[in-house]
Amino acid sequence: MRRILYLGPEGTFTEQAARVLVTRAYPGSAASDSSSDSEAQRTAADVVLEPAVTVQIAMREVASGHAEAVVAPVENSVEGSVPATLDALDAADPMVAVAETVLPVRFTVLATPGLPIDDIRTVATHPHAAAQVRQWLAGHLPAASIVSSTSTAAAALEVLEGRADAAVTAPLAAQRYPLDVVATDVADVRDAVTSFRLMRLPGRMPAPTGADRTAIVVTVDDRVGTLADLLTELAVRGVNLTRIESRPTRDRLGSYRFFLDLDGHLAERRVADALAALRRRCQAVRFLGSFPRADGHDPADPAPPEPVSDAAFAEAESWVQSLLEGSPS
Amino acid sequence: MRRILYLGPEGTFTEQAARVLVTRAYPGSAASDSSSDSEAQRTAADVVLEPAVTVQIAMREVASGHAEAVVAPVENSVEGSVPATLDALDAADPMVAVAETVLPVRFTVLATPGLPIDDIRTVATHPHAAAQVRQWLAGHLPAASIVSSTSTAAAALEVLEGRADAAVTAPLAAQRYPLDVVATDVADVRDAVTSFRLMRLPGRMPAPTGADRTAIVVTVDDRVGTLADLLTELAVRGVNLTRIESRPTRDRLGSYRFFLDLDGHLAERRVADALAALRRRCQAVRFLGSFPRADGHDPADPAPPEPVSDAAFAEAESWVQSLLEGSPS
Structure with missing residues (x-):
């Protein structure tokens, strides 16, 4: 029996998102609407969806092995606190997102x-x-x-x-x-959306699809230009930033935390190389997951530009290696 | 009678912040606790504090001239939605912050x-x-x-x-x-804080104190490196970023919004020059106010470094002017 917790109560946008995400993350399962009188919602593949009072409590259940995953809002939620999700992510044992979904606010x-x-x-x-x-x-x-x-x-x-x-x-x-x-x-505003993620303990991550997102949180020194330096590390590698949010650090001792969403998957060289560069520059970098983007692959999306393609990285690396081995440049 | 609205209901952290901010923004007034049985709280200098159901409603009252100012949480609130405050700020007629306060979450x-x-x-x-x-x-x-x-x-x-x-x-x-x-x-976490601002229609802004904050929202094209370019414009002018948050734009047509808090006052040359640079680079820049920082002046705070002091800006500008007038360099 797999227990998946979502930020409750039942019947909200977050439960709606949880049903979509469970079906996506646990293929073969199907979220059932039949048992609306019971608190736990049984699904076809022995997956149980259950509301939790707070995101923190849900994450603690996962850390202690009493539940397998958590669904929570991460941006622009109608209900529930999105800052609370971010703070819980940072305070909890490491958890990574493996799927996301976006719901229109209607x-x-x-x-x-x-x-x-x-x-x-x-x-x-x-x-x-x-x-x-x-x-x-x-x-x-x-x-x-x-x-x-x-x-x-x-x-x-x-x-x-x-x-x-x-x-x-x-x-x-x-x-x-x-x-x-x-x-x-x-809805007064026609195009407002809320995004949700399914998070679990680190392990096998979803395979790259060509239209993925990577989430991280970085802690940096509080000095002029730190963030510009970090973002330049992303930009020079063709890594697009899709979201950024600063959060006060708990200790306030001259450091700052930033939650960043990037286009791309850790298995792509430009993303892995950018994360390694941030690791060198930051007090701490925490990986929050690589997973398929909810909006899927757009045929109009350009491939990574040539200088930052996987092939270009591999070619350049073997060229440097050959120099080290004494070949003519 | 000056009507100041805060995100209600009464008796919350936001009302507590509103009492501090009104005393600061309207010297001579004193928030009174005596009339706890009435919804409107009268103060000594004919200032009335009144709860509003949402930040949007409060801002509409100010825009229509029925109220003078709004107090709302802007970061890490216990109650009320901080994203809602940001969205309201962007949707409303232009409003600017003139004071901020920070409350410990206890x-x-x-x-x-x-x-x-x-x-x-x-x-x-x-x-x-x-x-x-x-x-x-x-x-x-x-x-x-x-x-x-x-x-x-x-x-x-x-x-x-x-x-x-x-x-x-x-x-x-x-x-x-x-x-x-x-x-x-x-409080489980000892040093969590919530910050609040008092906002009103643009007009006379608070004088610089040497320890000020400037808030803006910028809209930019969604392409790799845009934000790194913007933040470099700030960094080269010695302007420290104290907060950043991306918010989805309403239209989603390839543009992004960022809410930024900067150290410094618009009346300082480095801040004014940085805002002019952003104006050249962004689809839109909206000024959300320059006001004294809640934590006040720390004697350990360094003055702006020489290359970006007001005197250095003035000297450099008159040097360029003199070149234009034919003087030897």
Whole structure:
């Protein structure tokens, strides 16, 4: 029985992402929606999806061998704290991501069964979700006031239990709770997305696909130009940076941490060479995984430019080796 | 009557920060704790502190002239979404920060009056706060289970209304609610901090103090090395970067946004010159304010090195001017 934990509660965007990621990371398994009354969700291949209260708690379960993997949001989440995921990653025993998925931020509005829309007076939801559907509510439910809940799933429960007339939820909640669907695909901003990763203890990493991402966290001295130097090490090797976030270090003794996402896989020479260069320059470099990019391979994506292709690295290295062995240059 | 909005609800770390910031930004006013029964908090100099449901709503009130300023968390908040603050800043009419403050993340534990500590069975708090006091709870209230609430202030209300035995709250909540103080200064990690800023419409900016911070958001093309180029523009001018965070752009059309905090004030030549350089290189640069650093001036802080001092800039500029006028070099 493989136990996969996600940042709970059930019925949220993170559970929705966990179902996608489990299917991807454990082929042959299939996330089942049938047992919506039980806390643990059984899947076809003996994989159990289970909510955890915090990312830290979930990671501790993995470190102690009581669970196999954790699913958590890493960017722009509707619910749950993304900084909390980053801090947990840095504090926990080493864990690496092996898969990612990106969900559009689109909400479903659920209401008390049979209640006419014009009679909706209160709408429960998480404050972050409320901020993202404010215009929609003003246009479609102008008479309703917003009630805060601890998650979009808790909001659906408020409706079930008669404490609110409607709830703004993740699409998954519509399958879970016997409520009327008032609207789907609700979002003031059309193209907001949230990304999630499945993380487990280091071991076999996913094979390169040609469209991969590598995540690291580096700790550096706090002096002018340190970060420019690091990023130049990436740029000269044709390694594209897709995300960066500084986080205060715990000790504040003149050092800084940066979480970086790079295009490419550790098995590619330009990425491996860049990581070795960072290792020489930084107080610490921690590898957080190489895995297929959620958006997959775009045929328009250029191959790595010639000077940083694997073949160019191999040729240059054997040329230097031949010089060392006394060959003419 | 000056209306200052903060990310609510009342009794949280953000209200605590708002009281500090208002006193700093509006000298002569003094935040009063006396009217804890009213939603609006009157202060000595006709400044009213009022909670807002989201940062976006607060900023809209300022843009429309119905409020004067907004206080919101910008880094590592216990409650409220810091990404939400960044996105709101970018979406709103231009607003600039004029003051910042940093609060240590230390909690107060409140309980039902007269209840013996050994009888505490349920502890309410915000999930982010729960994650930061887990070890303390395991050591001091091992029999208690955690109940999620939408904020640390809502947790105190749960206790007042008899739905929980104790609450983990911001220190300010102890002054607001008639509950027993079980413990103060509670935190698993000793040196975690949260930073907050007071923002208003652009106008007169605070005078340079010698220990200032400048905040900007830049939008750049998504290509290898763009960010390294930008940071080199800062480094060559001796401008230290204290924070960086990438945020997805709304349109996703091959561009990226970065929120940057720099040491120094726009009135210093090296900072102004660096911003002009970024303006030449970026699709867009938005100024988010120059204001005194919360940690103040450290006598150990070095002055800007000679090549980037204001005097060096002025001398070099008049030298170039003299060449243009035909003087010998």
